[in-house]
Amino acid sequence: MNAPLHREIPAGLLDAGRALSDVTAKWDTDIVKQLTDYIEIPAKSPGFDKDWSAHGYLETVLRNAAAWVEAQKVEGLKLEIVRLEGRTPVLFFEVPATGTTMTDTVLMYGHLDKQPEFTGWRNDLGPWTPKYLDGLLYGRGGADDGYAVYASVAALQALKAQGAAHPRIVGLIETCEESGSYDLLPYVTALKDRLGEVGLVICLDSGAGNYDQLWLTTSLRGMASGTLKVEVLTEGIHSGDASGLVPSSFRIMRQVLDRLEDSATGRMLPASFHCEVPADRLAQAKATAAILGEEVYKRFPWAHYDCDGSTAFALPTTTDPLEALLNRTWKPTLSVTGAEGFPALKDAGNVLRPYTAFKLSLRLPPLVDAGAAVAEMKALLEDNAPYQARVTFEHGGGATGWNAPAITPWFEQALNAASQAHFGASCGYIGQGGTIPLMNMLSAGFPTAQMMVCGVLGPKSNAHGPNEFLHVPYAKKLTAAVAEVIAALPVAHAAHSAGAAATA
Numbered sequence: 001m002n003a004p005l006h007r008e009i010p011a012g013l014l015d016a017g018r019a020l021s022d023v024t025a026k027w028d029t030d031i032v033k034q035l036t037d038y039i040e041i042p043a044k045s046p047g048f049d050k051d052w053s054a055h056g057y058l059e060t061v062l063r064n065a066a067a068w069v070e071a072q073k074v075e076g077l078k079l080e081i082v083r084l085e086g087r088t089p090v091l092f093f094e095v096p097a098t099g100t101t102m103t104d105t106v107l108m109y110g111h112l113d114k115q116p117e118f119t120g121w122r123n124d125l126g127p128w129t130p131k132y133l134d135g136l137l138y139g140r141g142g143a144d145d146g147y148a149v150y151a152s153v154a155a156l157q158a159l160k161a162q163g164a165a166h167p168r169i170v171g172l173i174e175t176c177e178e179s180g181s182y183d184l185l186p187y188v189t190a191l192k193d194r195l196g197e198v199g200l201v202i203c204l205d206s207g208a209g210n211y212d213q214l215w216l217t218t219s220l221r222g223m224a225s226g227t228l229k230v231e232v233l234t235e236g237i238h239s240g241d242a243s244g245l246v247p248s249s250f251r252i253m254r255q256v257l258d259r260l261e262d263s264a265t266g267r268m269l270p271a272s273f274h275c276e277v278p279a280d281r282l283a284q285a286k287a288t289a290a291i292l293g294e295e296v297y298k299r300f301p302w303a304h305y306d307c308d309g310s311t312a313f314a315l316p317t318t319t320d321p322l323e324a325l326l327n328r329t330w331k332p333t334l335s336v337t338g339a340e341g342f343p344a345l346k347d348a349g350n351v352l353r354p355y356t357a358f359k360l361s362l363r364l365p366p367l368v369d370a371g372a373a374v375a376e377m378k379a380l381l382e383d384n385a386p387y388q389a390r391v392t393f394e395h396g397g398g399a400t401g402w403n404a405p406a407i408t409p410w411f412e413q414a415l416n417a418a419s420q421a422h423f424g425a426s427c428g429y430i431g432q433g434g435t436i437p438l439m440n441m442l443s444a445g446f447p448t449a450q451m452m453v454c455g456v457l458g459p460k461s462n463a464h465g466p467n468e469f470l471h472v473p474y475a476k477k478l479t480a481a482v483a484e485v486i487a488a489l490p491v492a493h494a495a496h497s498a499g500a501a502a503t504a
Helices: 016-039 057-071 142-161 184-190 249-257 279-292 321-327 370-382 409-423 437-445 472-503
Strands: 078-082 090-095 105-111 131-133 136-138 168-174 198-203 215-220 222-231 304-307 310-313 333-340 355-364 390-399 428-432 450-453 469-471
Touching: 016 057, 016 136, 016 142, 016 409, 016 472, 057 078, 057 090, 057 142, 105 142, 136 142, 142 168, 142 469, 142 472, 168 184, 184 437, 198 437, 198 472, 215 279, 215 450, 222 249, 222 370, 249 355, 279 321, 279 428, 355 370, 355 390, 370 390, 409 450, 409 472, 437 450, 469 472
Parallel strands: 105 168, 105 198, 198 450, 215 428
Antiparallel strands: 078 090, 090 168, 131 136, 136 469, 222 355, 222 390, 304 310, 333 355
């Protein structure tokens, strides 16, 4: 598809009721069981399991997914596990086009690696102990995003069941996403010829503003992580002997971080970490704020306590829905996600600690280059350390964010038709605060492709944290919506070709 498609396309390309019925049956009789088994396997991403190859968990979930895909007997589907030496493997499948002469490819993407356990799970739940309760499947990785490969193939089956025309389809399922996808680019390069000319990307690794409509992700923040370490001693010293003379490594840490962030407001100080919000994204954020209202911030599990007979809750940085959306999608923010050098509270004696180390996670606006930000961050943190303490920042990975290409009329119409058919509401548009490194790679490699970046990570689903869940009823509707959007592409192509011929 060398030029954008601008002609109207007919609605109702699939029988929406049948499509939803088919995928619902597949989820209920098969996919939920597959994901239950998947959750039980601690297939942590290589950034959190240095011995991933020896442990074999990533290999197990990849082979299980491959065996399931092959067992579906999708007409024309060919599958293989692709391996590059020293890198985590990927699953690659392809299905030839049917009923259309278009040469574009649909690329379906997901990942099978997981975040680590984290703490704070409910007593009846755990990261590796799946539990299906009231339509929610609890456990690590089901929603982020082990379901993607299963939902993608179920969508293909729904297309095939109705004999719908569809373009060539390929699937790429990686096992390094939660570590920043540092293994993915070599695979994209190695498979480039087999990917073909990608006209539509379907990525199911994103979020949803609510569970009442289809949501298209319009932007993703970038990310830069690393470990900041402050050392003042070679061993711990009695605090009564040393404090007041030996500077606290924690106090130096606070001073160093003050170069990066205004601790009173959370604003990142380097101007280069900020960018202007594009006008179309601002307009979309205003529309989304009107839809979600207070739910933008109320969806989080705020700490609360009794205060003079009533319940007081911790407060967000803002209660304005528009500002809240922009803060989590277009503003840089710093989080401390881990610490070292601290004994457990029960073991903490009166000792001045020799060092403090923090794991930093810096979220960057979609248009800010991560590499340049990391370089500036390192210089800012390490230079001219207080008391000549040893201050080091070791970069731990990152990726530049992503701003979606302009949406074409056929794609917008297809999204709205699918959302209306399965949710009774128009498609919503929302930026996400997380990072999907693949999207930048694909936008650079296939600049004319449309990007259907969606997902099941709605309110309280809590990916990466405790009590993560997959909202199965929403996942079923999303699966059917994916089938409908794929079915719209050949019709749009035919309408575009007919219009071009008529004006020739």
